[in-house]
Amino acid sequence: MDTVTEKTLFKKGAEASLYAANWHGRKVVVKIRIPKRYRPEAMDKQIRSYRTVHEPQLMHEAKVAEVPTPLIYMVNISEASITMEFVEGQQIKQLLNRTTPDKRKEICTLIGELVGKLHRHGLIHGDLTTSNMILSPEGKIFFVDFGLGEKNVEVEAQGVDLHLMKRALQSTHYLFWEECFKAVQYGYSSVLGAETAEKVYEKIKEIERRGRYVEERKQ
Amino acid sequence: MKKPPKQNQKEESYCLGIESSADDFGIGISSFKGKILANKYDSYIPAEGGIHPREAARHHSEIADKVLHDALTFAGLKPDDLSVIAFSQGPGLGPSLRTGATVARALASYLHIPLVGVNHSIAHIEIGKLKTGVTDPVTLYVSGGNTMVTAFDAGRYRVFGETLDIALGNCLDVFAREAGLKHQKGVPLGAAVERLASEGKNLVSLPYVVKGMDLSLSGLLTSATAQLHVNNCRLEDLCYSLQEYAFSMVTEVTERALAHTEKREVLLTGGVAANKRLQSMLSIIAEEHDAQFNVVPIEFATDNGAMIAWTGVLAYKHGLVTPLDESFVKLRWRVDKVDVPWIQ
Numbered sequence: 001m002d003t004v005t006e007k008t009l010f011k012k013g014a015e016a017s018l019y020a021a022n023w024h025g026r027k028v029v030v031k032i033r034i035p036k037r038y039r040p041e042a043m044d045k046q047i048r049s050y051r052t053v054h055e056p057q058l059m060h061e062a063k064v065a066e067v068p069t070p071l072i073y074m075v076n077i078s079e080a081s082i083t084m085e086f087v088e089g090q091q092i093k094q095l096l097n098r099t100t101p102d103k104r105k106e107i108c109t110l111i112g113e114l115v116g117k118l119h120r121h122g123l124i125h126g127d128l129t130t131s132n133m134i135l136s137p138e139g140k141i142f143f144v145d146f147g148l149g150e151k152n153v154e155v156e157a158q159g160v161d162l163h164l165m166k167r168a169l170q171s172t173h174y175l176f177w178e179e180c181f182k183a184v185q186y187g188y189s190s191v192l193g194a195e196t197a198e199k200v201y202e203k204i205k206e207i208e209r210r211g212r213y214v215e216e217r218k219q
Numbered sequence: 220m221k222k223p224p225k226q227n228q229k230e231e232s233y234c235l236g237i238e239s240s241a242d243d244f245g246i247g248i249s250s251f252k253g254k255i256l257a258n259k260y261d262s263y264i265p266a267e268g269g270i271h272p273r274e275a276a277r278h279h280s281e282i283a284d285k286v287l288h289d290a291l292t293f294a295g296l297k298p299d300d301l302s303v304i305a306f307s308q309g310p311g312l313g314p315s316l317r318t319g320a321t322v323a324r325a326l327a328s329y330l331h332i333p334l335v336g337v338n339h340s341i342a343h344i345e346i347g348k349l350k351t352g353v354t355d356p357v358t359l360y361v362s363g364g365n366t367m368v369t370a371f372d373a374g375r376y377r378v379f380g381e382t383l384d385i386a387l388g389n390c391l392d393v394f395a396r397e398a399g400l401k402h403q404k405g406v407p408l409g410a411a412v413e414r415l416a417s418e419g420k421n422l423v424s425l426p427y428v429v430k431g432m433d434l435s436l437s438g439l440l441t442s443a444t445a446q447l448h449v450n451n452c453r454l455e456d457l458c459y460s461l462q463e464y465a466f467s468m469v470t471e472v473t474e475r476a477l478a479h480t481e482k483r484e485v486l487l488t489g490g491v492a493a494n495k496r497l498q499s500m501l502s503i504i505a506e507e508h509d510a511q512f513n514v515v516p517i518e519f520a521t522d523n524g525a526m527i528a529w530t531g532v533l534a535y536k537h538g539l540v541t542p543l544d545e546s547f548v549k550l551r552w553r554v555d556k557v558d559v560p561w562i563q
Binding site for chain 2: 014037039043128148170171174
């Protein structure tokens with residue numbers, strides 16, 4: 001069953017290595033969470049198996065919420081690996097800075113809608129960066145890497161999730177982050193409704209004030 | 220015959236830097252070429268509890284003249300030899316920062332030389348680069364007031380990860396105080412925790428909270444402190460576990476930034492950089508990403524005047540001076556709000 005062939009490493013991330021492989025004639029991605037020598041073995045095993053079990057569950061839940069994610073073919077907890085569909089397309093991170101302002105707005109609005117759908121369904125992605133989003137040739141955006149995600153309906157968790165999206169835009173797309181985040185909010189509000197979305201935006205402000213060095217923090 | 224007019228009376232120019240963002244009052248002197256001639260300081264040690272901002276400021280104002288005198292004497296310079304006065308303009312505690320800024324303004328006005336306000340966090344990175352020879356690192360800056368992962372990109376140091384609540388040093392300090400450990404001169408609380416941790420063996424389960432690129436330490440602190448009062452865990456095991464969890468979290472975030480930026484150097488600085496266990500964790504991830512790992516020597520990793528002096532030199536050489544009426548302190552001055560024209 002688990003015959004994965006022609007495994008080639010195509011991305012060595014911080015947390016996991018991604019291999020492109022062939023599985024029963026399908027092009028797949030094998031994501032292996034590599035052991036981290038820096039932390040104690042027991043802690044490492046716990047973190048890796050936790051994320052390996054939860055990631056496919058959340059990816060499945062995301063599909064129910066109408067957010068495209070790769071299909072899961074196989075999960076191996078002992079080696080902390082997930083075999084999933086290889087999604088053809090382009091990383092949003094690669095294309096966002098190069099595209100036209102209109103296209104950028106369109107993409108970010110769609111991202112906002114998808115985040116809204118996740119949140120409406122009680123899902124938190126946990127690592128909303130543009131490296132974790134893929135634009136497929138037919139114009140769908142796939143969300144990947146739910147390893148830090150969780151099921152949570154609290155405004156607090158939604159606020160942190162969206163705050164991370166904002167921070168990712170600020171660090172990687174600093175020239176356009178404001179227009180991008182505005183479009184994300186536009187899409188997000190359109191799914192959740194202005195009133196609910198506004199509560200999350202208020203929460204973002206509160207979260208930012210909690211940080212150490214932010215202008216907005218109350219004295 | 221008339222003597223030819225003296226050219227270049229001074230062979231070298233010097234910048235004096237004042238650091239006073241928290242509990243340390245430091246004065247450093249750097250030449251324009253980056254030679255550190257003096258790096259003197261005096262620390263405020265609270266009788267109990269954490270830093271009381273007013274008391275820290277009182278300490279700073281009481282010892283400022285002594286530290287200034289020590290630094291000049293050690294460097295073998297007279298006030299007239301100085302060309303620039305730099306000071307830590309933020310971030311930090313208001314009363315402490317204001318004391319240093321007041322000394323800086325007074326010196327610059329009296330000597331009729333320019334004043335340069337320096338961002339404290341950037342100064343940590345710049346002195347680290349000067350002292351270790353790295354040029355373009357991913358920096359993990361961990362201290363009592365800061366926990367952030369930064370790297371330079373397009374004119375500024377960008378923040379790739381940071382704490383969502385308390386700083387790492389603060390987490391260790393508060394835990395240590397809750398455990399009844401006392402701050403002694405020359406032995407920071409973090410060092411006391413490290414010593415106990417080295418005798419710990421059993422990992423106590425604590426919350427591990429990494430959220431994307433950021434991390435949260437307040438839950439970890441609450442949980443570790445609660446175990447202290449409820450269970451009768453060995454303190455050594457708790458110190459060990461607290462360190463393992465907290466350091467694993469900052470290491471994971473640093474590794475993410477390293478993978479994301481694909482830089483080739485890792486720099487560890489701030490007071491917590493002295494911790495050997497943290498150093499070993501970071502050296503492992505650096506090795507795995509083919510990056511060079513560097514720890515800033517402790518004298519220049521904790522808050523110090525030399526880092527302000529050297530960063531003052533860099534800024535001044537690139538035309539940055541701070542007019543008196545813009546020299547107010549900035550308590551929450553983020554590293555990513557500052558243009559850094561001296562790189563590239």
